[in-house]
Amino acid sequence: MRRSSTFLYSMLCFGYAFLYIPILVLMVYSFNNARLATVWGGFSTRWYSALLENSQILDAALLSLEIALVSATVATGLGTLAALGLNRMGRYRGRTVFTGMIAAPLVMPEVITGLSLLLLFVSLQELTGWPGSRGANTITIAHITFSMAYVAVIVQSRLAAMDQSLEEAAMDLGGRPYAVTLDITLPLIAPAMAAGWLLSFTLSLDDLVIASFTSGAGASTLPMVIFSKVKLGVTPEINALATIIIGIVTVGVVIAGWTMLRQQRQLANQQAR
Amino acid sequence: MTETSGVAKTDNGGACTGAPWKDPSQKPFIELQSLSKRFGSFAAVDNISLKIYRGELFTILGGSGCGKSTLLRMLAGFEKPSAGRILIDGTDITETPPYDRPVNMMFQSYAVFPHMSVEQNVAYGLKKEKLPKGEIAQRVHEMLELVQLPDLARRKPNQLSGGQRQRVALARALIKRPKVLLLDEPLAALDKKLREQTQFELMNLQDQLGITFVVVTHDQEEAMTLATRIAVMEAGRFVQIGTPSEVYEFPHNRFIADFFGKINAFDATVIACDGETLTARLDNDDTQIRTRHAPPLEPGTRCVIGVRPEKLLISTQAPTQEGYTVTRGVVEDLAYYGNRSLYRVRSRSGQVIQVSAQNYQRSAELLLEWDDEVFLSWDSSCSVVLTQ
Numbered sequence: 001m002r003r004s005s006t007f008l009y010s011m012l013c014f015g016y017a018f019l020y021i022p023i024l025v026l027m028v029y030s031f032n033n034a035r036l037a038t039v040w041g042g043f044s045t046r047w048y049s050a051l052l053e054n055s056q057i058l059d060a061a062l063l064s065l066e067i068a069l070v071s072a073t074v075a076t077g078l079g080t081l082a083a084l085g086l087n088r089m090g091r092y093r094g095r096t097v098f099t100g101m102i103a104a105p106l107v108m109p110e111v112i113t114g115l116s117l118l119l120l121f122v123s124l125q126e127l128t129g130w131p132g133s134r135g136a137n138t139i140t141i142a143h144i145t146f147s148m149a150y151v152a153v154i155v156q157s158r159l160a161a162m163d164q165s166l167e168e169a170a171m172d173l174g175g176r177p178y179a180v181t182l183d184i185t186l187p188l189i190a191p192a193m194a195a196g197w198l199l200s201f202t203l204s205l206d207d208l209v210i211a212s213f214t215s216g217a218g219a220s221t222l223p224m225v226i227f228s229k230v231k232l233g234v235t236p237e238i239n240a241l242a243t244i245i246i247g248i249v250t251v252g253v254v255i256a257g258w259t260m261l262r263q264q265r266q267l268a269n270q271q272a273r
Numbered sequence: 274m275t276e277t278s279g280v281a282k283t284d285n286g287g288a289c290t291g292a293p294w295k296d297p298s299q300k301p302f303i304e305l306q307s308l309s310k311r312f313g314s315f316a317a318v319d320n321i322s323l324k325i326y327r328g329e330l331f332t333i334l335g336g337s338g339c340g341k342s343t344l345l346r347m348l349a350g351f352e353k354p355s356a357g358r359i360l361i362d363g364t365d366i367t368e369t370p371p372y373d374r375p376v377n378m379m380f381q382s383y384a385v386f387p388h389m390s391v392e393q394n395v396a397y398g399l400k401k402e403k404l405p406k407g408e409i410a411q412r413v414h415e416m417l418e419l420v421q422l423p424d425l426a427r428r429k430p431n432q433l434s435g436g437q438r439q440r441v442a443l444a445r446a447l448i449k450r451p452k453v454l455l456l457d458e459p460l461a462a463l464d465k466k467l468r469e470q471t472q473f474e475l476m477n478l479q480d481q482l483g484i485t486f487v488v489v490t491h492d493q494e495e496a497m498t499l500a501t502r503i504a505v506m507e508a509g510r511f512v513q514i515g516t517p518s519e520v521y522e523f524p525h526n527r528f529i530a531d532f533f534g535k536i537n538a539f540d541a542t543v544i545a546c547d548g549e550t551l552t553a554r555l556d557n558d559d560t561q562i563r564t565r566h567a568p569p570l571e572p573g574t575r576c577v578i579g580v581r582p583e584k585l586l587i588s589t590q591a592p593t594q595e596g597y598t599v600t601r602g603v604v605e606d607l608a609y610y611g612n613r614s615l616y617r618v619r620s621r622s623g624q625v626i627q628v629s630a631q632n633y634q635r636s637a638e639l640l641l642e643w644d645d646e647v648f649l650s651w652d653s654s655c656s657v658v659l660t661q
Binding site: 163169173174176184188 | 349350351370371372373376377378380381382384386387388397398401402431442445446449
């Protein structure tokens, strides 16, 4: 008994160490004074100030955020509409096919998605003259395309789990279909839409492959800049940037967790009363 | 209709009295005309015609998959009939969408909106009518008083018990003062004690409001206690429509007889039938059964005679009354319930007959014991001829 629990405990530590030590090392090295990323040369914050002066990285970060915000928002809208169309419009011809097709982008290799979108943009330009140049707009469209599928799948599963008699009850009480969607359906699928938005935002912020294919000269997202810099050797500036991103994410997760805990406690208190 | 009372009184007022279905001059309130609903080649509702009168508490009873829910959903407007028409108060509503029908429904799952408070749930129907805020608030308050929930107005549904949620659903369905209230298995999700209480409350409410209720249920006890009339449904058709006592005492067939409580069924052969009285002999037994209410049958026809356990008299001496049918047997098993006893008697033909007897006399000892020779008898008017 004792032996096996020691074994399990050490495996647990090993697993978490494997996950988090690289991140910790990266964070520690962001305060490295040396120019080389792999040799410790004393504590310093010089790479943070260097980062603030590096307009290339900052511009790329802003562009990435912009693309992520726009694409996540549009994808949530379109994905929700798709889910409603697949789940709440009764049975119609081709529904099963459409349901299957909406999930396809999830399993499609990114390289193929990226390449096919590039081909689409190029031939569109030849045929219609639009898009004049590839850049932020084409990346945004590409990100909307695949994020939409994720949103649709998440919202759809929420809709499928929802008691459909809620909507029928609203209709029975005099709500026209449009009003029922606004009054009942949307508030109830809002959590799924939020989850879809967050996932789309993360996917867009994270994406390198599709952005590389669909971008043109002049528009580089943060992952693209980092990746091109790494090819020339990692500079501690990137460590600093990574540390800042990790910091933001950690704060976000802690706040979200804390709010959820508080809500649960409130609910428990109300029920106990 | 008085707008301020909160309780809609119709001209006829109150629940239906008498038996309007027996009076051909009465105008039906809800009328289904050869209504059908097919899903592919499967007919969920198969050419049904029905008249329900104002103020009735009409129950549609059947097992799962018999089409009763489809029928209710067609009344509410969620399913489009494949054929036939639906009329309410003389208006054809077959093509009317659910939000324009003078009908409200209480769902089996209650379908209380989880993101709205009790108050908001009840107010929803009035808000969709775009009534002034003051009137909505007043009517919601009155309705919550009626269902005894005024203290919980601001609670969210997840802070309510099952019974409270059911009241919210009921209040929400009643607030628009519908001409017809549809109830889908209204008591199925409640525990036994709450069921009995709610049953009487529903009947009282219906009495007060005078709204026509159509209830769908699979529970015969619920149907018996609630209904003015019961329609027994099987495979998309009505097998029998009648008052609870008609359906119980004069079941049309074996299925209905078994559905409502227990019945002893005797295989028999018709000996004589003079229109009023039918005489039949039980198989493997020389006991003759005489019964009234028989459809004319040729002598020699095979038939089934049904007798309810509580209609049988059990005694150790041969009964002497006129017009009684008598058979003999041995007590094989007995169960004492206090107010009554249940006997299982094996007749001479080997059939087990169930007898339910009231314990009139006060006695610490059992009046009958195992292996006692007994006479079973029943009034000839108490047995029915069943088709299989």
